[in-house]
Amino acid sequence: MNKFSKISENLIGQKMFQILAQAKELERQGKDVIHFEIGDPDYKTPQNIKDAGCKAIQDDHTHYTISQGLEEFRYEASKKISISRNFLPSVEQILVTPGANIQIYLTLLAVADPGDEIIITDPCFVSYVSIINLCNLVPIKVPLLEENNFRLSPDDLKNAITKKTKLIIINSPNNPTGSVIKKDEMKSIYEIAEKNDIYILSDEVYSRMVFEKGEFLSPSSFDRCNERVIVAHSFSKSHAMTGWRIGAVMGPKELIRRMTLILETITSCVSPFIQIAAIEALTGPHPEVDKMINTLMHSRNTLVSGLNSIEGISCLSPGGSFYAFPNVSELKMNGLEFSDYLLKESFIATCPGAHFGDAGKNYVRFCFATPEIKIREAIDRMRLLFN
Numbered sequence: 001m002n003k004f005s006k007i008s009e010n011l012i013g014q015k016m017f018q019i020l021a022q023a024k025e026l027e028r029q030g031k032d033v034i035h036f037e038i039g040d041p042d043y044k045t046p047q048n049i050k051d052a053g054c055k056a057i058q059d060d061h062t063h064y065t066i067s068q069g070l071e072e073f074r075y076e077a078s079k080k081i082s083i084s085r086n087f088l089p090s091v092e093q094i095l096v097t098p099g100a101n102i103q104i105y106l107t108l109l110a111v112a113d114p115g116d117e118i119i120i121t122d123p124c125f126v127s128y129v130s131i132i133n134l135c136n137l138v139p140i141k142v143p144l145l146e147e148n149n150f151r152l153s154p155d156d157l158k159n160a161i162t163k164k165t166k167l168i169i170i171n172s173p174n175n176p177t178g179s180v181i182k183k184d185e186m187k188s189i190y191e192i193a194e195k196n197d198i199y200i201l202s203d204e205v206y207s208r209m210v211f212e213k214g215e216f217l218s219p220s221s222f223d224r225c226n227e228r229v230i231v232a233h234s235f236s237k238s239h240a241m242t243g244w245r246i247g248a249v250m251g252p253k254e255l256i257r258r259m260t261l262i263l264e265t266i267t268s269c270v271s272p273f274i275q276i277a278a279i280e281a282l283t284g285p286h287p288e289v290d291k292m293i294n295t296l297m298h299s300r301n302t303l304v305s306g307l308n309s310i311e312g313i314s315c316l317s318p319g320g321s322f323y324a325f326p327n328v329s330e331l332k333m334n335g336l337e338f339s340d341y342l343l344k345e346s347f348i349a350t351c352p353g354a355h356f357g358d359a360g361k362n363y364v365r366f367c368f369a370t371p372e373i374k375i376r377e378a379i380d381r382m383r384l385l386f387n
């Protein structure tokens, strides 16, 4: 039997996992690989969160639970939002999900019909295009240019809107460029969405990782997620919990009700013991998380100054996330060639910018959530290779 759907033929998945597989194969052959390819923090989940998860299993929180998520989780999440975003959403505006990726899928399924247009940036997080394709929607790309510090230009956004536009996905701090949208630009973006009556899906999985205090602004501050803003969030990056698969999405009540029904249809609910561990992440002390942001800032500085010290490479300093996105075009190779060469010659695994969109072809993404000593070692290896 060899009959498959058209959708399954066009799926590309997440290419960085293929690079990880290549890097693991080199490690199996005894090579000392330095990893920058995957956006997975090289830190452990805080102990109090692990303990809460283990205790919840021992206490038999191991059955189905309501699809929208434990009331206590949503209550604690809304309290957290009142501190971080300055408004208190109702628990009906929050849906607990297995990570943030599925939140993008649930949102698109709930707001758009096949053929509708979704505005994304180029480059952008790989899943956006895949999910748009999966839902039979049309991606409309707005460039993020290095000369604009990889920030979305509100004018470009305005020009991309048509009668078919349903939603725009923004992501600040950004994967893969590390850019952070300025407050006045965020206001303009919101006003454009309001004027044209379109939704904004604001992917805020890196909102804890902003290096300049006070620089981050969520568009949810304009409508308190009552009208058009949907906030995607998870514990993956902020609490080093990528493997737990836990997050929460916030949006207008009726939209969240519909997204809940879709989640209930696809996966029933999120495991209660995972939710209980995440409640600990919301309420408990987490000095490790604050330390992580500080460590990331040092790592960023080491990586960016190291990359800029190599002739032919130029790298802007990212304002947030844990990614740097250097331009390698002056080395007379594109990002794909550079990344391949670096892995083969120096056993340094990175992710070519082209995987995030055509506009990323001269760039390479480095995830710097990795020990600083490894970053120094990688810079030394690159100096030997290129200088």
Ligand SMILES: Cc1ncc(COP(=O)(O)O)c(C=O)c1O
Binding pocket: 039, 098, 099, 100, 101, 102, 125, 171, 175, 203, 205, 233, 234, 235, 236, 242, 246, 247
């Ligand atoms: C911008 C962005 N959004 C969403 C996700 C998905 O995160 P999660 O592990 O919570 O599904 C990622 C993961 O890399 C990401 O970079």
